[in-house]
Amino acid sequence: MADRRRINGPPSGTKPPVFVSSTKAKERPQRQRQPNDLRKLFLKTGLIPSASGSAYLEFEPSASLSAARSSPQSLIPPSSALKLACTVHGPKPLPRSATFSPNLVLTTHVKYAPFAARTRKGHIRDSSERDLGVHLETALRGVIVAERWPKSGLDITITILEAEDDRWWGDTPDSHDAPWGMMNVLAGCITAASAAIADARIDCIDLVTGGVAALVSDQSAEGEASSPRLMLDTDPAEHKAILSACVVAYMPSRDEITELWLKGDSSNVSLEKGDSRSGHDALIDGAVDAARGAHTVLAEAVRESAARHSGLPVDAATT
Amino acid sequence: MAPAAAAASPAAQPTPPSLSLPPSQFARLQPHAYLLAHLSPPAASNHPSIRANGRAPSQFRVTSANTGSLTHTNGSAVVRVGETAAVCGVRAELLHTEDIASWSVTQPSAGSANKRRKLVDPTLKASETVGDSSEDTYDEDESHIEDLNLLVPNLSLSTGCAPGFIPGAPPSALAQSLSQQILSLLHSTRLVRADDLRIWYQPPNLGPEDLERHNESEQMDVDADEGEKNREIKAFWVLYIDVMIISLAGNPFDAAWASVLAALRDTKLPRAWWDIDNETVVCSDAVSDARKLTLRGMPVASSFCVFEADAAAGWRAVILPDAEEERKIAEDNRKGAQRRWILADPDGYEEGLSQERACIVVDKKGGNGKTVIVKMEKNGGWAIDSRELRQLVDISSQRWDHVRQILEQC
């Protein structure tokens, strides 16, 4: 079934290349950070002048990835680092066909670029992309002061240029497996969207940020599984078994959570000694800590956006 | 364009003391007069004729390129032309010849493509030698790329790059046109060599290393095919070239094409061979084995638009001047006030004010650096004719030098 609105490849379809195993790069990348260390974030606003607000977000490449970049040996990347662009258009009048709304109507749209993930993505949004859009909308709806713009719409569009891996490429999916990478992507989307909304000068009650934490049972060097550990900002490629993960959208100054997404089994997990919290409590606390960490970067980006807006003459930044 | 901007701006601005409009508001309310005022300042004032964005008419925006930053691609590039930004990722996948429905039927008898071309063989041979005079080898069966759809470029504007493109909607007419233009230009310039995309197999039991060495020597010398009667193509690389326009502020084609070009220059294909035991094609993941594409030339696109002083000329004056008269008027105008400006690399604001467009793609080949036009388009008006095109080709070839520097540095 060819898509008439796009240029199609060979009608019989194509297969991704199959690599024969070579000894190098066969090792799982190791997490070099402490369990509660976050990856560095690059967040910049106002890169897309035709939008009312925009932000670009990039995760710092993991140690293994940056090593692979500087001295490439294998064509198979060990892991990947999130890169995404977010634009905000509006507030603008709702289309004629829309029904009356006393509030700002929020539309969120998350799309992976075809080359964003290890397997080629289609051009049409799939269920996971729709899912991300819904989660993002939930996260942002509680933050925006929607009553200020009756009969208006706000479009938030996120293009993911490079996604996080769901697992290490060498692993076959196992019972614990879930699209863990999606959770990191969502956290990035929330932070970037928050920056873009602030850049668009939309009134918000707080700056919301996303954070991820996971319970990981990594095999220790001796080969025996240790008790699950709580890790913040996990890169799924670096862990053999993620038991459960949690992403929150968190407003630090109000200490409120607008979105909580917890996946995996965290009920029967016993944490390390001296930690009496239940698994999901620990997860949520961890995710909130991660979100707090992202907040400093976000605040800096928003400050920069504000300086840009006030430093320039009227709306020069938008034309 | 963006009502939100108007709503947002008063907060940032200290209260205007008088009723006179600030320039930015004037630009929004009277865009045509605003640009005209910039381009034809009163003779008394000493202002030079300059565009509203501060550029001279034939000046391009600052261009930058960056390649290889996307992890999951065979080649990638980010090109920014002013505030227009395009990200291109090239992804290679395999097409096995056994999956091609018509392959076994057509291939033993010289290939489907050859039949089509045989009809015009005399002209064909000659034209291709000319087209490739500066290149070392020529591959006689280039048509594989076109016949088997080995290049798949797609451009997406639904990235929130500008208001008006609904995300999630099917590609707009503009996006489809741009995709088609890129594909058509890839085909007509024959930028990618079909031979780079072929995966050969030699039935005699040679080890993979031997086979590879064998192939390499063959590529050097296509004529020496005595012992290679039974050499066959087992698979092709298909290049999915996806361009995401991240930010659109006019002139998407130049940026998109530059990003495609830069990404293809960055593209590395892994070494691949037919594995007889598994009956499939496997690849080596070693970077040292991978090879870059060898592209034919470096065509660079330059776009222009025409801004007319009298915006309504096209419809109000039903009696339009003849082409001859027009030339005379133009001659007179050169002495006096100008009424048309050809603006290079228009931004979104200027594109909205002009109807006539021109796009010229040039390449420079060989040691003498002679400019070759690869594509030349003009449409939507009658201001650009031979004389103007000649100037535009000159500007485009200067632009080529500039873009080459940028691409070679990244």
Place this chain on the structure above:
Amino acid sequence: MVGPNVTLTPLSRADGSASYQCPSTGSNILGSVNAPVELPGRRDALKPEEATVEVFVKPGTAPAGVGERYVEGIIKTMISRLILGREKGYPRRGVVITLAIVGGQPARRGDSYLTLLPALLNTSLLALLSASVPMSMTFSATSLAVTSTGDILREPTAEVANSAASVHVLAFSSKGHLLLNESQGAFDLDTWDNVRERALAICRGTASFGSDGDVTMTVDVDGQPLEGAIREAVEDQVHRDYAWSIDAV
């Protein structure tokens, strides 16, 4: 050179229609124009002061794809500049041009449509005339291929175009303006100047200006100029349509 085979108003339901067959490429186009029409579905896209021009190209054998969108854009850009969309009755309405490729070779994937473009343009002009849409000028379009030996071939078929060094489509207005140029393939400007000269001769003949400002067209190697052929087709049609009136005088 044999002139094109033109029929005006072959369709009775459309406001205007034309069929055009180019003898050398074999392309056969059936075009219809409806104007002015209300476009209720496009209320947001309508311009307050002007007519909205919409062009649809339908390939004969397959549903329209990306390539068709591209030619539609080219035709639309060129035609919208010529239609007097601000005449009474046109603003906020649509001019809908539908062009069906009835015969000839279908365009392949990634083809630039250059060999079909002149026929499409000439058909749309005839259909617009047939629908009496006000226009500032008429035009005529042709395609030329330059072979590697430097020969210029008129209206090449798809095979010839494929093997040519460069292919050019040019359209000239009835007043001699260069309205459209689409060139593809490697060439230099001197070649293009020759191409332009030849195209001008094909479209408009080697024109000489009469004292009364009328343009008389002379016949040369290229046979009757295209513009003349188009003009004659329209004149013949008018003659037939008003036969009753002319006879009555």
